[in-house]
Each structure stands twice: as structure tokens, then as C-alpha cells.
Amino acid sequence: MNRREFLAGSMSLAAAAAAPGDPIGTGIIGTGNRGGHLWRSLLKLDGVKLLAACDIKPDRLDQALSAASRDNPMGYADYRKLLERNDVDAVFIASPCDLHVEMAIAALQAGKHVYCEKPLGITAESIGRLLKVAADSKTVFQVGQQMRYSPQLQETVAKVRDGVAGKLMMVKAQRHAGNDLSHSGPSADWFFDARRSGDVIVEMAVHNLDVCNWIVGARPDQAAGFGGVNLWVNQPPGRTSMDGYTLSYEYANGVKMSFTQVFFHPGGMPGGGQYFYAYGTKGAVDVSNARFYPLERGKEAQVLSTASGRGGEPQLAAFYECIRTGTKPLADVKIAAVAALTAILGREAIYQKRVMTWRELGVEVELG
Ligand SMILES: NC(=O)c1ccc[n+]([C@@H]2O[C@H](COP(=O)([O-])OP(=O)(O)OC[C@H]3O[C@@H](n4cnc5c(N)ncnc54)[C@H](O)[C@@H]3O)[C@@H](O)[C@H]2O)c1
Numbered sequence: 001m002n003r004r005e006f007l008a009g010s011m012s013l014a015a016a017a018a019a020p021g022d023p024i025g026t027g028i029i030g031t032g033n034r035g036g037h038l039w040r041s042l043l044k045l046d047g048v049k050l051l052a053a054c055d056i057k058p059d060r061l062d063q064a065l066s067a068a069s070r071d072n073p074m075g076y077a078d079y080r081k082l083l084e085r086n087d088v089d090a091v092f093i094a095s096p097c098d099l100h101v102e103m104a105i106a107a108l109q110a111g112k113h114v115y116c117e118k119p120l121g122i123t124a125e126s127i128g129r130l131l132k133v134a135a136d137s138k139t140v141f142q143v144g145q146q147m148r149y150s151p152q153l154q155e156t157v158a159k160v161r162d163g164v165a166g167k168l169m170m171v172k173a174q175r176h177a178g179n180d181l182s183h184s185g186p187s188a189d190w191f192f193d194a195r196r197s198g199d200v201i202v203e204m205a206v207h208n209l210d211v212c213n214w215i216v217g218a219r220p221d222q223a224a225g226f227g228g229v230n231l232w233v234n235q236p237p238g239r240t241s242m243d244g245y246t247l248s249y250e251y252a253n254g255v256k257m258s259f260t261q262v263f264f265h266p267g268g269m270p271g272g273g274q275y276f277y278a279y280g281t282k283g284a285v286d287v288s289n290a291r292f293y294p295l296e297r298g299k300e301a302q303v304l305s306t307a308s309g310r311g312g313e314p315q316l317a318a319f320y321e322c323i324r325t326g327t328k329p330l331a332d333v334k335i336a337a338v339a340a341l342t343a344i345l346g347r348e349a350i351y352q353k354r355v356m357t358w359r360e361l362g363v364e365v366e367l368g
Helices: 005-010 033-042 060-068 079-083 095-107 124-136 149-159 206-215 314-325 332-350
Strands: 022-031 048-054 074-076 092-094 113-116 141-142 169-178 218-229 244-251 256-262 272-280 283-286 291-294
Touching: 005 272, 022 033, 022 079, 022 113, 022 314, 033 048, 033 060, 048 060, 048 079, 060 074, 060 218, 074 079, 079 095, 092 314, 095 113, 095 124, 113 314, 124 332, 141 314, 141 332, 149 206, 149 283, 169 206, 206 256, 206 272, 206 332, 244 332, 272 314
Parallel strands: 022 048, 022 092, 048 074, 092 113, 113 141, 169 256
Antiparallel strands: 169 272, 218 244, 244 256, 272 283, 283 291
């Protein structure tokens, strides 16, 4: 029995595990910056065959096809044609954010295992639709919330959740850059259009907000904030995505979270970059640096993890492991839905200049 026949006879995710030894036929939709990087990373994995790539930009498609010449993949301009391939079992989606839901639903309905880039979606309504389709499907669905795969973050967050800093009271996080993304680069045709990207909070900060939810172990109940285009006004022309905002969230257990993102933090000024501080009744944890700082005077800081931080793409091997073993991925559809909805909640609070509640999103989904 080959792996396809094996899969065809399967009724559950556990049974849908790939037959050992068979390479897993893989395709990709969107071979731009992120997709090109993922595609090249896949070449380093054992047991993966790169059979098909799709992009509407011929130059980017050609680059992907040449990079994977080892496996002689076919190129497509229409992603539906790629999904018709019976020998393609796993599909990566790395298209602009507004296309994720439509492509992910089509891939799941074609019976594929799916690795969809973050954000899961850019509207609450479309995320609700995708959640329903994913719940009915038997294949693996993993999302590119790869911070969940950092061993250092895993160990540190586990210790915060175990109470190393006492009872968690507040989380403070930021993502500050010294410059804007390229105004003339190949992704500028969608990135600065909030209707396509979901705005920068959904497109980028979905990673940071996911880690905040992970630390708290829940999704927020409400959000309020302010932001807009402050410095890079009409650059590039027609820009609708923000370049700076500040947000506050509150969780059902009373934990407060504060988050800012700017694209004008001078490189020479301290305090830039990204961090997550978790404040508890006994002290605070610098989560990115895996350090606990006790409130008690004279007590030394404690190292919470010596595991490696970010590096490589461990989530890719993990995706194929899930396919082979029929197990659920760490960054599953629920985690990704909650992360994207948290960002959408913040975005809508900023746009509408009022406190927005989770209930108003109209999608019932919880972590865990
Ligand atoms: N997980 C991460 O850390 C991470 C990092 C960067 C980007 N991303 C995500 O990856 C996605 C792509 O971002 P990017 O920076 O690579 O953008 P990009 O513009 O470089 O690449 C997107 C590609 O999709 C192609 N495309 C557009 N419409 C298509 C269609 N209908 N069919 C097939 N291909 C189509 C474009 O031609 C382009 O080549 C975004 O959702 C982004 O948020 C994730």
C-alpha cells in the first residue's frame, strides 16, 4: 500500500499518519520573501519532495523552481491547479494575508495537510469560517506562529505559568523598529494596504500578541488603544497601515497587558527592539532573556532557561513529524485563531476609538 492509499483509507487524524519511509509530496502557494525562505529550508529536510510551486509573479516562481531543481517541481499561476495534484500531500501557504483563509479552506477541502503562514486571517468572520472547516478536517493544520517552537520561550513561559514570579498581574510587551519596511520592495504592493495585510498589528504583531496570550494562558476579554500613521504619512502613496500605536488589553482573570509597536525608534537609543515582561506578585520575568528578577531587595536574578532562543526553523520538521505520526501541531488552528483575533480586537479598538470586547468579534474560540 502506498502512502496515498493509506491516507485514503483513514478516518481520523491519527490514522492519517504517513506511511513510514515515503517522502511527503509538498507544494507551496506564494513564493515571495517568506515562501521562498520556507521553500529553501524544506530542501534541507529528509523525507520531503518539493513537487509544485505557485505564484502569480513569474520571476518569483522561477526562483523557487530553480532553487528546488533537485526535485523537478512544476510551476503554477493558479493555486487551484496545484491543489488538484494527487501526489501533493502537504501545502504551504505564504501569500499575502488577505488570501490565507480562502486558500487554506480550499487546501483543507482538497484533503491536504496545511502549513499556513500567520496571520490565520484578517477578519473575524473569515477566521470563524476557517475554524469550522478545520474542525471537520482530518489532516494536519499548522500555522506560522513559530515562536511557539522556541525551546527557550517554552521553558520560560512554563515557569511563569508555574508561578516563579508569584501571581501574574501584568504583561508589558513591545515591538519597536528604527525604520519602516521598504516602500519600493516587492511586498510593498500589499503590505501597506490595511485591507490586504489586516494592518501592521495583524500582519506583524500577531507573533508578539500570541506570546502575551501564551504567558497569560488565555485570550483577552477587552482592548482599548490609539494609533495611526504618525511619521510615514502617505509613504508609500495611499498607505493605510499604521506606523505607531499603543494598546491595553484586559484578561478575564484580571491580568492587564500593554503593547506598543513603532517604526521610528532611533537605532542609537536604548529601549528598542522586542521584549515581553511578565510582572507577578514576587517579581518580574524578562521572558525573551529567560531571567527572573525578584522584588525582594538583595535577591539575585535567576536564569530560567539555558535552552537556545530563536534559530533555524524547528517548526518545519515538527510539521512533517505531525503528518507522519498523526499528532496535533503545537501552533494549531485555535492558537492561531486566538492570536489573529487578539490583533483584530486591538485594531478595531484603535480604529473605533473605544473599548472593544471579545464578544463583539462574534467568534467563540478559547486557548487550550
Ligand atoms: N512567520 C513569519 O515569521 C513570517 C515572516 C514574514 C512573512 N510572513 C507572512 O508570509 C506571508 C507572505 O509574506 P511575504 O513577506 O513573503 O510577502 P511577499 O509579497 O514577498 O510574498 C507573497 C507572494 O505571494 C504571491 N501571491 C499573491 N497573490 C497570489 C495568488 N493569488 N496566488 C499565488 N501567489 C500569490 C505574490 O506574488 C508574492 O510573491 C504574509 O502573510 C506574511 O505575514 C510570515
